[in-house]
Amino acid sequence: MRDWMILSPSCASWDRQERAVERMKAAGCISAAAMAHGVSESSLRAAFRDRRYVRARWDAMARMREAGLSLPAIGRALNRHHTSVVYALRQMRDGPCSGASR
Numbered sequence: 001m002r003d004w005m006i007l008s009p010s011c012a013s014w015d016r017q018e019r020a021v022e023r024m025k026a027a028g029c030i031s032a033a034a035m036a037h038g039v040s041e042s043s044l045r046a047a048f049r050d051r052r053y054v055r056a057r058w059d060a061m062a063r064m065r066e067a068g069l070s071l072p073a074i075g076r077a078l079n080r081h082h083t084s085v086v087y088a089l090r091q092m093r094d095g096p097c098s099g100a101s102r
Contacts, residue, residue: 025067026077033060045079058088065089 034041037056044057057078064074071082078085 022069022073023077025069026064026073029063029067029069030060030077033057033063045077047079058092061085061088062092 030041030044033056034044037052037059039053039056043053044060046053048054060078061074064077065071065085069077071085074080074085075082
C-alpha cells in the first residue's frame with residue numbers, strides 16, 4: 001500500500017476541521033460587518049448590488065482577510081468567486097475611482 005493511501009483519511013479529517021474554523025471566523029467577520037453597516041448577514045451573501053450592501057460586503061471581505069482567511073475561503077463564505085474578492089480588496093485599498101483611464 002502506498003503512503004498517500006494511508007494518509008488520505010486523516011487528511012480529509014484535517015481538511016474538515018480547517019473548513020469548520022474558516023466558517024467560524026467568516027461568520028464572526030460577516031456578523032461584525034453587517035452590524036456596523038446596519039444590514040442583515042443574509043444580504044451580504046445575496047446578490048444585492050446597492051451601494052450600502054456592496055460597501056458592507058467589501059468591509060466583511062477586508063475583515064476576513066485580516067483574520068487570515070484565504071481568498072477562496074472568503075469567496076465561499078459570501079457566495080462569490082475569489083476574483084471578486086481580489087477586486088473588492090483592491091477597491092478598498094486604492095479607492096473606487098483610482099482605476100486606469102479608458
